[in-house]
Amino acid sequence: MLADANGLSGNETLVAGTTLRVPNKATNVRNTSETYRPYDPGKGLGNTSSTLPEAPPPPERGGCGGLGQMLAVVVGVAVTVWTSDAASALLGSEILGWAVADALGSVAGQVTAMATGAQDKFSWTGVALAAVESGITAGLSQATTLGTTLVQTFGKTVSQVALGAMQSVATQGIGVEF
Structure with missing residues (x-):
């Protein structure tokens, strides 16, 4: 009706600012048993099904998988244990020796x-x-006063758990800063 009232064939591109005439034409619409449809709120929303695109598959990784991870742990531990005595003797401190040995173990494992x-x-x-x-x-294991007090108070197992908890709290706090 709009195209007929304005002399358009329907193939033209409308340009912004064009004035169109809207015809004053009423249609006689009656609800009958053939035309009446009850209101359906579900149709008002439209399609509500998920339309997310399918996720791409994870990239294929070569390598050894779990065996490679286990091998890395074994190599890291072996290097740490093998270098700890030499590093402690060289640096004159068991604390520094273990720190250097574990750093070397981390490098080897990675x-x-x-x-x-x-x-x-x-x-x-x-x-x-x-x-x-x-x-x-x-350092915590060499803190003899702390270790002795914990062992005497709670026993060896509980003292080792307490020292491990202190070590975990300290390293996690430092790890958050990195």
């Missing part, structure tokens, strides 16, 4: 993990946290 495809990139933060954690653990 390099192994990257070589097996279990880790994407090297983390210097991981190396620093390993050194700090070992230093704190060695």
Whole structure:
């Protein structure tokens, strides 16, 4: 009706600012058993089904999977244990020796993990946290007054749990800052 009232064929592109005449024509609409439809609020909302695109598959990683991770842990622990005595003797401090040995173990473990495809990139933060954690653990275990008091009060197992909790709190606090 709008196209007929304005002489349009329906293929024209309307330009902004064009004035259109709206015809004054009423249609006779009656609700009958064939035309009447009750109100359906569900149709007012439209399609409510999920239309999220399908997630792409995860990238394929080569490597050894779980075996690579286990190998990285074994290499890291072996390097830490193997270098701890030498580092302690060289530095003249068991605390510093364990910190350096664990940093070296972290480096070796991460390099192994990257070589097996279990880790994407090297983390210097991981190396620093390993050194700090070992230093704190060695320092707490050498705090004889604290350790003796805990053992005498709670027994050996509970004292080891308490020292582990103190070490965990300290290293997690430092880890948050990194």
